[in-house]
Amino acid sequence: MTNTISGFNIRSKVFAVRLVLIFSVIIMAIKFVAYKVTMSNAVLSDALESLINIATSSFTLYSIYYSSKLRDLDHPYGHGKIEYLAVGFEGALIIGTGIYILFKSGYNLIHPNTLENVDEGIILTAVSGLAMYFIGTYMKRKGKELNSLPLIADGQHFHVDTLTSVGLIVGLGLYHLTGLAWIDPLLAIALAIHIMMSGYKLTKESIDRLLDKADEESIGKIASSLQNNRHDNWIDIHNLRSQKFGHYIHVDCHLTLPFYLTLEKVHSEVKLLETELNRDFDHSVELFVHTDPCNEELPCDICSVKDCVFRKKAFVKSVEWTQANLIINKKHKLH
Secondary structure: OHHHHHHHHHHHHHHHHHHHHHHHHHHHHHHHHHHHHHOOHHHHHHHHHHHHHHHHHHHHHHHHHHHOOOOOOOOOOOOOOHHHHHHHHHHHHHHHHHHHHHHHHHHHHHOOOOOOOHHHHHHHHHHHHHHHHHHHHHHHHHHHHHOOHHHHHHHHHHHHHHHHHHHHHHHHHHHHHHOOOOHHHHHHHHHHHHHHHHHHHHHHHHHHHHOOOOOHHHHHHHHHHHHHOOOOOOOEEEEEEEEEEOOEEEEEEEEEEOOOOOHHHHHHHHHHHHHHHHHHOOOOEEEEEEEEEOOOOOOHHHOOOOOOOOOOOOOOOOOOOOHHHHOOOOOOOOO
């Protein structure tokens, strides 16, 4: 089941990225035509960023192929983290493009040039901006469906480009109305700063994921799944950690079970826990569990096991498992 779903995800990701590559080439062509028509530095900035879209989408496509490779002795957790490297690569290219635009626009602010055919430039920019908005929306939706950070990052990048196009249209309109030569390079500088901020956010997210920064959203979903599917024998869960490797989520936790269970029954409870999690996570969870026996450190008042002949206290209530208390490396108590 896992291999089938994984294969479906890979094919869906490849199809999405290929589609985006095709449209990226078309949009880039439109933007460079708009630059040749207007000779606007701001439009050139937007066109250059389209080159970055093509480069990053190509690297994303490669990262999808690479991350789908089976685990081996050198990569026991698989190859999924290359997707985060793809996001960092995209962020670095965006920052580099922004720096280039910043220097070129600074020069043209001192030595401004006259724009041409502004009306045609506005129309072409509007067409490309509308196309980027729909592509970005599609990529973000597919990224969330397939649990793919690179697809989501590409979608966010296209939405940023859409805002850039809106700014370009406003700037070209102001130039058309006023004829002030400094409007174009000043707008390009503003866009360069905006582009670099976008690149910085992508790069930071990539580094956080590569360094296994705690993913609060994933842990929150895991906590909700465990709480909603908990069984009586699962007395307590704590010291929960998670890592993402492409489509897969690796989860470690400590599970407290009744001390009198046989080894076979303990194994059965761990498999049940894994099954319940995978049902809510599209069969993408790899679970490693350290089992603890219940003892005097864990009061009976939070244990809901029925007909326990070893019970020393009456059951009061179970501790609710939340994102905040599951990650603590300490058994839970009522007081």
